[in-house]
Amino acid sequence: MVITVATDRADDARSWIERANPTHPTLIDEHHRLGELYNMVNVPTVVWIDETGRITRPNDVAFTTEKGGRYANVSTDEQMALLRGWVRGSLPPPSDDDIRKKVTPLSEKSQLARAHFGLGWWLHREGRFGAAEHHFSIGGELAPDDFMIRRGTMPLRGSDPFGPEFVEMVTDWLGSGHTYYLPLPVE
Amino acid sequence: MTSLVLLDVGKPTEVEATIDVSDVWINAAEVEAALGWELKPEGLCRAAICIPVEGRSGLMSDGRMNLEGLADLLGRPLAHSPEEGVAYMGPPLDLFNQTIRTLEAPDFVLPDLEGELHSLSQYRGSKVLLVAWASW
Numbered sequence: 001m002v003i004t005v006a007t008d009r010a011d012d013a014r015s016w017i018e019r020a021n022p023t024h025p026t027l028i029d030e031h032h033r034l035g036e037l038y039n040m041v042n043v044p045t046v047v048w049i050d051e052t053g054r055i056t057r058p059n060d061v062a063f064t065t066e067k068g069g070r071y072a073n074v075s076t077d078e079q080m081a082l083l084r085g086w087v088r089g090s091l092p093p094p095s096d097d098d099i100r101k102k103v104t105p106l107s108e109k110s111q112l113a114r115a116h117f118g119l120g121w122w123l124h125r126e127g128r129f130g131a132a133e134h135h136f137s138i139g140g141e142l143a144p145d146d147f148m149i150r151r152g153t154m155p156l157r158g159s160d161p162f163g164p165e166f167v168e169m170v171t172d173w174l175g176s177g178h179t180y181y182l183p184l185p186v187e
Numbered sequence: 188m189t190s191l192v193l194l195d196v197g198k199p200t201e202v203e204a205t206i207d208v209s210d211v212w213i214n215a216a217e218v219e220a221a222l223g224w225e226l227k228p229e230g231l232c233r234a235a236i237c238i239p240v241e242g243r244s245g246l247m248s249d250g251r252m253n254l255e256g257l258a259d260l261l262g263r264p265l266a267h268s269p270e271e272g273v274a275y276m277g278p279p280l281d282l283f284n285q286t287i288r289t290l291e292a293p294d295f296v297l298p299d300l301e302g303e304l305h306s307l308s309q310y311r312g313s314k315v316l317l318v319a320w321a322s323w
Contacts, residue, residue, distance in 0.1 A: 001310060001313045001314070001315055001316070002315075002316045002318060003305070003307070003310065003315055003316070003317050003318070004318045004319075004320060005297060005317065005318065005319050005320070006320060006321060006322065007319055007320070007321040008321050008322050008323070010298075010300055012321075012322045012323075013300075013321075013322055014300055016322055017300060018300075025299060025305050025310075026299055026300065027297040027298065027299055027305055028297060028298055028299065028300065029297050029319070031197050033196075033197075033295050033297065034295065034317075034319050036196070036277055036278050037278065037282075037283075037286075037293035037295060038286075038293065038319075039283055040319055043319050043320050043321045044318060044319065044320045045318075045319045046316060046317065046318050046319070047292065047316075047317040048314070048315075048316060048317075049292045049307070049314070049315040049316075049317055050314055051311070051312055051313060051314055052311070053291060053292055053294075053307070053308065053311050054289075054290045054291055054292065055286070055290045055291070055292050062318075083316070086314070087314060096290060099290055100287055100290070103287050105287075106280070106283040106284070108264065108280055111264045111277050111278075111280055111283075112264040112265075112266065112277075114264070114277055115264040115265060115266035115275045115276065115277040116266040116275075118194060118196070118197060118266065118275040118277060119194065119266040119267070119268060119273060119274070119275035121197075122192075122194055122197070122199070122273060122275065123268070123271060123273065128271060131268060131270075131271050135266060135268065138266070148321075151323055152321060152323055154323060155322070155323055161322075161323035162323075
């Protein structure tokens with residue numbers, strides 16, 4: 001089954017969910033709980049979890065459209081074929097070590113950055129916007145690869161997440177030799 | 188004496204606090220209500236686990252615990268704002284290493300648009316494709 005989790009305020013996610021009218025659970029994660037628990041730094045991120053509740057394929061980048069796939073330099077057809085293989089049980093099960101090798105280790109700095117996001121989010125909810133922005137900014141500086149903090153707080157800060165601040169952020173990031181999306185190999 | 192909102196992975200508890208410059212000290216007797224760890228003669232305890240506090244410099248003073256020392260003792264990230272009177276403690280840093288060891292998907296409870304709560308564990312028995320997305 002599919003469970004989607006919007007890293008958003010409910011009202012920001014609502015129109016997307018209502019338009020899609022899905023039959024699977026569509027959850028709201030305004031506090032970025034998944035970021036803290038799964039070490040996620042961007043969306044879309046998918047995780048495969050087996051019937052016993054174990055991770056079979058850790059954090060990966062996956063889009064549903066070819067256009068989206070091009071951003072991440074992945075083939076959505078190949079990813080979908082792999083996913084079908086897993087669902088139907090025709091993929092050979094990976095060893096635990098193979099799975100572990102695909103996990104990005106957690107750094108103390110990134111988890112501290114998320115604590116600053118959590119503090120900022122509470123302050124934002126309390127209407128203390130200046131203090132909130134200060135802690136969002138500390139979070140982004142501590143973990144510049146965490147776009148759930150850097151881009152995900154743009155709507156809270158009144159900035160357009162598809163606008164100039166985003167374009168500048170990505171241009172700087174890519175210009176300094178980083179990658180915006182890091183998909184796992186399709187194998 | 189003032190008060191501090193201590194957010195335990197987002198869950199708020201108001202505790203008594205004193206602030207010395209940027210050092211925040213909280214009432215040790217309230218640590219249990221805020222974080223689930225009780226101060227006992229043998230240390231800071233939860234269920235069968237006790238972490239000794241004696242001999243740790245700068246942690247205890249007059250029935251108060253230093254907030255940064257406490258976060259350090261529990262291995263948890265701490266972001267705090269003494270001027271706003273609020274602090275956030277994230278999940279223990281070792282939790283994710285435990286996930287890597289066991290490969291058990293961390294459980295969570297989140298609402299849908301109607302406010303109905305769903306946990307990951309309630310869907311055990313099915314393969315789950317967990318998809319994090321956003322409007323941004």
